[in-house]
Amino acid sequence: MFESLTQAPADKIFELVAKFRADTRPEKLDLGIGVYKDQAGNTPVMRAVRRAEQMILDAQTTKTYVGVAGNPGFRDAVRDLVFGGAVANERVASVQAPGGTGALWVLMKLVDRANSGGRVLISDPTWPNHEPMLEGVGLKVDTYPYFDPATRSVRFDALMAKLDGLGPNDTVLLHGCCHNPTGANLTEAQWDQVASSLRRTGALPLIDLAYQGFGDGLDADSYGVRKVAATCDELLVSFSASKNFGLYRERAGVSFAVARDKASAAIVGSQMGNIIRAAWSQSPDHGVEIVRLILTDPDLRADWEAELTEMRETMLDNRKRLAAALRKASNSDEYDFVAEHRGMFSLIGISPEEVTALREKDAVYLIGDSRMNVAGLPRDDMDALAESIIAVTRA
Numbered sequence: 001m002f003e004s005l006t007q008a009p010a011d012k013i014f015e016l017v018a019k020f021r022a023d024t025r026p027e028k029l030d031l032g033i034g035v036y037k038d039q040a041g042n043t044p045v046m047r048a049v050r051r052a053e054q055m056i057l058d059a060q061t062t063k064t065y066v067g068v069a070g071n072p073g074f075r076d077a078v079r080d081l082v083f084g085g086a087v088a089n090e091r092v093a094s095v096q097a098p099g100g101t102g103a104l105w106v107l108m109k110l111v112d113r114a115n116s117g118g119r120v121l122i123s124d125p126t127w128p129n130h131e132p133m134l135e136g137v138g139l140k141v142d143t144y145p146y147f148d149p150a151t152r153s154v155r156f157d158a159l160m161a162k163l164d165g166l167g168p169n170d171t172v173l174l175h176g177c178c179h180n181p182t183g184a185n186l187t188e189a190q191w192d193q194v195a196s197s198l199r200r201t202g203a204l205p206l207i208d209l210a211y212q213g214f215g216d217g218l219d220a221d222s223y224g225v226r227k228v229a230a231t232c233d234e235l236l237v238s239f240s241a242s243k244n245f246g247l248y249r250e251r252a253g254v255s256f257a258v259a260r261d262k263a264s265a266a267i268v269g270s271q272m273g274n275i276i277r278a279a280w281s282q283s284p285d286h287g288v289e290i291v292r293l294i295l296t297d298p299d300l301r302a303d304w305e306a307e308l309t310e311m312r313e314t315m316l317d318n319r320k321r322l323a324a325a326l327r328k329a330s331n332s333d334e335y336d337f338v339a340e341h342r343g344m345f346s347l348i349g350i351s352p353e354e355v356t357a358l359r360e361k362d363a364v365y366l367i368g369d370s371r372m373n374v375a376g377l378p379r380d381d382m383d384a385l386a387e388s389i390i391a392v393t394r395a
């Protein structure tokens with residue numbers, strides 16, 4: 001039967017990881033994959049995670065199934081972290097899912113059950129898996145304008161023009177804070193306008209949220225989600241604990257559905273449970289129990305928030321250092337936007353050929369569209385990196 005199959009297309013991010021691993025040059029620098037890195041280039045296990053893990057090892061008495069919807073204490077604690085009381089708890093249905101991507105998949109299946117084959121709009125550009133995931137569940141994909149490579153900022157007027165033309169059968173996949181791959185985020189005033197438009201048109205918002213705490217702080221980063229939750233009757237949110245708890249391989253995520261009332265939330269929750277039962281049936285518990293302990297134990301939580309703040313401040317400082325080094329190397333303000341962007345990524349705006357040259361010449365690895373992970377930047381060697389970047393753009 002397998003003769004009918006051909007090689008599946010490679011994911012460009014995983015392809016880059018393989019190339020980086022095979023590169024034997026000691027000075028190689030991975031600025032591609034979306035994981036946080038410290039100055040030694042490691043992705044650390046967070047302090048509070050280690051302590052919570054030990055508590056689980058000491059106290060856990062069984063590994064029996066938790067249930068289709070997953071760990072309830074985890075889901076409730078994350079609900080409070082994300083929504084901060086912006087919407088009544090009884091209107092929020094949730095199920096645990098394997099990571100933010102798993103959570104997104106459950107929500108896409110839910111949209112397809114509610115509105116079979118409906119249209120979902122994704123940002124231009126977006127993550128490489130948004131489109132195939134939507135197509136995989138049978139939904140139709142369209143795009144909305146998001147990023148202007150010339151100004152390295154959000155094309156807000158064009159974005160609003162598209163949103164204002166949507167209707168109640170449309171779903172729009174929005175990026176939570178720091179989630180879009182470009183580094184350019186919506187301001188609070190822009191989120192207000194987006195929320196009002198969604199309320200007016202009745203289009204269903206689906207917010208992919210994987211970087212809460214990586215921008216300006218845990219509460220500041222949830223402004224958009226909370227505004228939309230407080231404004232619209234219905235909202236979907238996929239939450240990931242991969243980045244802000246450093247739990248990547250533990251696959252800790254939640255699918256949230258905000259419904260118009262308690263009865264509707266119960267129905268939506270039952271559908272999400274039913275989707276999971278027909279897929280993986282039960283979710284892994286270890287990572288989410290770590291998150292539950294951290295969010296509910298005041299001491300662990302304070303330690304986690306302190307380390308998250310250190311990570312955020314390191315990324316902000318890296319941004320400032322790289323912008324200054326690029327200003328010096330290019331003798332222009334063309335790259336000042338790097339310091340204005342937020343989160344782990346910036347599209348630095350060099351061509352795919354220049355990205356390839358940077359990799360081949362200086363062993364600096366970026367995604368082909370020139371997306372850079374600022375967490376991996378060499379803070380004490382920024383001038384050399386900036387000079388390499390400017391050199392390939394002038395070759």
Ligand SMILES: Cc1ncc(COP(=O)(O)O)c(C=O)c1O
Nearest residue numbers: 099100101102127208210240242
């Ligand atoms: C589109 C998208 N959303 C969310 C995430 C969050 O990461 P994870 O699925 O590892 O929790 C990712 C990471 O790959 C992603 O590609």
